[in-house]
Amino acid sequence: xxxxxxxxxxxxxxGSIHAIKGISFHVNQGEVVSLIGANGAGKTSTLRxxxxxxxxxxxxxxxxxxxxxxxxxxxxKLGLAQSPExxxxxxxxxxxxxxxxxxxxxxxxxxxxxDLEKCYVLFPRLKERRSQxxxxxxxxxxxxxxxxxxxxxxxxxxxxxxxxxGLAPMVVMQIFEIVKKLNSxxxxxxxxxxxxxxxxxVSNRAYVLETGxxxxxxxxxxxxxxxxxxxxxLGV
Amino acid sequence: MQDFLQHFINGVSLGSIYxxxxxxxxxxxxxLQLINFAHSDVYMIGAFSAYYGAMLLGFQNRPGIAALVILxxxxxAGCALLGFTIERLAYRPLRKAPKLNILITAIGVSLxxxxxxxxxxxxxxxxxxxxxxxxxxxxFLGVQLKVLDVAVLLVTFVMMLALHxxxxxxxxxxxxxxxxxxxxxxSMLGVNSDRIxxxxxxxxxxxxxxxxxxxxxxxxxxxxLMGMMIGLxxxxxxxxxxIGNIPGAVLGGLLMGLSEEMVVGxxxxxxxxxxxxxxxxxxxxxxxxxxxxRGGVEKV
Ligand SMILES: Nc1ncnc2c1ncn2[C@@H]1O[C@H](COP(=O)(O)OP(=O)(O)OP(=O)(O)O)[C@@H](O)[C@H]1O
Ligand SMILES: [Mg+2]
Numbered sequence: 001x002x003x004x005x006x007x008x009x010x011x012x013x014x015g016s017i018h019a020i021k022g023i024s025f026h027v028n029q030g031e032v033v034s035l036i037g038a039n040g041a042g043k044t045s046t047l048r049x050x051x052x053x054x055x056x057x058x059x060x061x062x063x064x065x066x067x068x069x070x071x072x073x074x075x076x077k078l079g080l081a082q083s084p085e086x087x088x089x090x091x092x093x094x095x096x097x098x099x100x101x102x103x104x105x106x107x108x109x110x111x112x113x114x115d116l117e118k119c120y121v122l123f124p125r126l127k128e129r130r131s132q133x134x135x136x137x138x139x140x141x142x143x144x145x146x147x148x149x150x151x152x153x154x155x156x157x158x159x160x161x162x163x164x165x166g167l168a169p170m171v172v173m174q175i176f177e178i179v180k181k182l183n184s185x186x187x188x189x190x191x192x193x194x195x196x197x198x199x200x201x202v203s204n205r206a207y208v209l210e211t212g213x214x215x216x217x218x219x220x221x222x223x224x225x226x227x228x229x230x231x232x233x234l235g236v
Numbered sequence: 237m238q239d240f241l242q243h244f245i246n247g248v249s250l251g252s253i254y255x256x257x258x259x260x261x262x263x264x265x266x267x268l269q270l271i272n273f274a275h276s277d278v279y280m281i282g283a284f285s286a287y288y289g290a291m292l293l294g295f296q297n298r299p300g301i302a303a304l305v306i307l308x309x310x311x312x313a314g315c316a317l318l319g320f321t322i323e324r325l326a327y328r329p330l331r332k333a334p335k336l337n338i339l340i341t342a343i344g345v346s347l348x349x350x351x352x353x354x355x356x357x358x359x360x361x362x363x364x365x366x367x368x369x370x371x372x373x374x375x376f377l378g379v380q381l382k383v384l385d386v387a388v389l390l391v392t393f394v395m396m397l398a399l400h401x402x403x404x405x406x407x408x409x410x411x412x413x414x415x416x417x418x419x420x421x422x423s424m425l426g427v428n429s430d431r432i433x434x435x436x437x438x439x440x441x442x443x444x445x446x447x448x449x450x451x452x453x454x455x456x457x458x459x460x461l462m463g464m465m466i467g468l469x470x471x472x473x474x475x476x477x478x479i480g481n482i483p484g485a486v487l488g489g490l491l492m493g494l495s496e497e498m499v500v501g502x503x504x505x506x507x508x509x510x511x512x513x514x515x516x517x518x519x520x521x522x523x524x525x526x527x528x529x530r531g532g533v534e535k536v
Contacts, residue, residue, distance in 0.1 A: 051424050076426040088421040090414050101414050104407070105426035153425070 004029050004157050004188050005050070010058035012045045012212075019045045021212040022058070027157065027190050032183050034191040034199040034220070036233060037209035043192040044085045046209070047159050050190075051075060051082050062157065077105050079156030083146040083163060085192075091135025095126055098134050098145055102152030112152070119148040122178065140171035147178065151187075158182065161192045176202050196233035200224045208233070238378040243501040244494065249385040251493020252392035256447040257470035258477070258485040259399065260319075260440030266480040267416040267436050269335070273342040274322055275444060276467020277349035278315050282445030283364065283458040284357055285314025290365040299366040304387070304449075307367055311445035319441025320434050328430065353460030361459040364452035388450045395446055396486065402439075403482065412436055416480075469496075469512045476519055478529025487527060 003026040012020035020042045027033045035043050049056035052072035060067045062078050070078065081102070089098055099119060103112045120127035123144045129137060134145055143163055150158055160179070164172040176198050183189055183202075193199035200206055203220035208229065216229065223229045257279055264272045289310025290296050295303050326345050330338045370384045403409035414422040415432045423429050451466065452458060473492040477484025492515065499507050519526060 053420055053424070071428075072423040073426050073428045076424065082424055084421060084424070088418055090417050090421070092417055093410065093413055097410055097413075100407075101410060101422070101425050101427075104411065149425070 002029055003027060004063055005190065006059070006061045007046075007050070008059040010046065010049055010056055010060065012042070012049050012054055012056045014054075019212055020049065020056070023207075023209070023212070023214045025207050025214060025217070027188060028204075030183075030186065030188055031204045032179065032189045032191060032202055032220075034193055034203040034206040035209055036193055036196040036199055036206060038194070038233075040211070041209040042212040043209055044161055045212075047082065047084075047161050047190075047192060050159065051080065073105075076153050076155070079154075080159070081150035081153040081155035081157075082159040083143070083150045083161065085161040085165075087139075087142045087146040089134040089137070089142050089145050089149070091133065093134055094131050095134055095137070095145060096130040098149050099126075099130075099152050102149035105153070115152055115154065119151065122181070123148060140167050140174070143167065143171075143175060144178070147175075147182075151182070156188060158187050158189045159192075160189060162194060163191070164193065164195045164198060172198065196229070197224070200229075239501065241377065241379045243497045245379065245381065245385055247494035247497030248490060249388045249493070250497060251473075251490035252389060253447050253450050253489075254466070254470045254473045254492045255486045255489025256392055256395065256443045256450070257466065258474040258489045259482065260444045261471050261474040262477070262479055262482060262485040263412075263436050263440040265474070266482070267412065267433055268327070268338075269480075270327065270338055271342065271471070271479075272322075272437075272440075273339075274326075274345040274349060275440070276463035276470070277346050277353070278318050278322070278441045278463075279444040279448050279467060280353060280458075280460060280463035281318050281349065282311035282315040282441075282448035283452050283462065284353070284460075285445070286311040286449050286452065287362060287364060287458060289314075296365045299369045301368075303365065304367050304391075304453075307365065307449045307452075308391070308446060311449045312442040313445075315441040315445030315448075316438040319437040319444075323434055323437040328433075350460055350463075357460055359460065361457045364456035364458050366456065367449065367453040384454055387453070391446065391450060395443060399439075399443070399482075408432070408435065465509060469509075472512045472516045472519075475526055476515060478526025481526065481528045484526055484528035 005027040007026065008024045009022050010020055011022055035046060037043050045054065048054040050060055052075055062080055065078060067075060090101065099116060103115065106112055125141055126145060126148060129141065134142065137145060147160065147163065163175050167175065172195065179189060179191065179202050191199055191203065200220040200223050206218065206220050206223050207214050208216040260275050261272060264270060286307040290307055293306060295306055322345055326341050327338060330341060368383055368387055370382055373381045373383060373386060403412060411422065411427050411432050415427060415429045419429050469492055470489065473488035474485045476491060477488030496508060496511055499511050
């Protein structure tokens with residue numbers, strides 16, 4: 001297995017706040033890897049560093065290419081896409097326009113149409129609502145839209161920031177089913193979650209983040225059974 | 237009644253010019269939350285670009301459709317280039333600076349353009365080339381429909397249709413709307429937001445250029461401070477419609493033009509300019525988000 005994403009000694013500072021303190025991790029081709037941790041642990045900061053929204057120190061490479069000198073808007077062309085924290089759909093654009101934005105850098109029109117159809121098969125609800133403004137969708141629908149929009153870039157690596165946040169249990173189940181499904185179709189996924197139980201269930205491997213440091217790592221199943229993880233993150 | 241109709245026609249004609257200029261304020265605000273005070277001076281440069289362009293091609297006194305097209309071309313090109321340059325040199329380096337710094341810079345750019353204009357073009361008014369020969373097309377119920385008013389309406393209408401198509405039916409328009417709602421997400425999706433911002437400045441400025449030709453056509457006297465009052469009124473129009481809101485700018489412009497004509501027609505032309513301030517004060521008190529603006533809460 002070769003790593004798609006390699007992060008080495010990553011540091012993120014917000015002014016004098018040292019949010020990420022030299023973490024290293026990797027994601028292999030075809031894996032689902034999750035990053036779990038409490039509020040403020042630094043999960044979003046890590047993703048923001050990978051996508052280039054915050055300045056960071058350390059190495060980040062995608063398929064062997066260093067990302068530190070690559071502009072934010074060029075990273076998607078290398079195969080990196082994200083469903084950001086809070087979903088980040090464009091509320092005043094229609095569902096279809098949001099999806100088209102996902103394919104912004106692509107010019108293969110007929111392939112884009114095919115991918116659009118795929119999204120609609122995966123989420124029939126989005127097809128029904130395609131000409132509706134995204135801001136009028138329910139939270140669950142917006143999350144589906146955010147994931148679909150990221151998929152429209154045909155990413156090699158999909159970053160998901162708390163896709164289950166604020167959703168009803170049924171919808172949470174659905175979202176994790178989608179994660180599994182996308183992965184089975186060959187998409188490599190880095191998942192950030194506070195819902196540790198669900199995240200660990202669908203993950204091959206996971207890292208536990210605490211105040212900017214990785215304190216534990218292992219197979220999803222093993223962490224699910226680990227006493228300290230159970231106490232701290234699974235509430236048992 | 238007949239008076240009213242005449243004032244109405246004049247008001248719509250004047251208002252559509254305000255709308256064109258207001259669009260530039262609103263588009264830039266929509267994308268950067270910046271009030272581009274230099275916009276009114278970009279408008280002034282539009283008039284001078286058309287003036288010198290016409291001189292270059294010998295069109296100072298050859299009214300007709302060709303003159304209209306040529307003047308529009310020079311004004312729009314001059315403004316677009318200037319708007320692009322201002323953003324590039326003055327605003328872009330301050331992208332991450334506090335809002336106040338950028339606002340002060342905008343005022344500085346405005347003064348720079350006004351005074352450079354006085355140095356380069358001279359402070360004395362110049363006569364704008366004649367664009368179209370005015371005459372009465374028809375007269376019904378005692379109301380006159382004149383060539384210039386119809387031309388103003390037609391040109392504005394075509395420009396707005398084109399703008400609407402661009403913003404709502406093209407890829408770059410989609411990107412403009414995306415960048416103005418969430419620049420970070422748009423960049424993650426592959427949009428070079430700096431480029432979209434440049435484009436927005438050029439586009440809004442070009443519309444001011446159109447406005448300058450339409451005004452020059454009706455009131456053919458241009459000078460380096462000509463942008464101040466009309467720029468202020470267009471700005472009030474943008475605020476009235478809801479700054480950042482594109483249909484709002486059009487609505488605000490039309491309302492401004494209409495109320496100005498009505499005030500002039502039924503009260504006194506002394507109040508012509510006071511009206512703009514009156515409207516501004518009223519909106520700020522009663523509806524700070526503007527007619528079509530939403531809630532006034534800034535998105536996070
Ligand atoms: N823009 C910012 N400015 C200053 N500090 C920040 C900023 N963003 C995040 N932080 C701080 O960095 C730390 C990590 O925040 P981050 O958002 O990465 O956490 P998180 O793990 O995603 O939390 P949550 O689960 O609540 O989303 C926190 O202490 C937070 O206060
Ligand atoms: Mg977070």
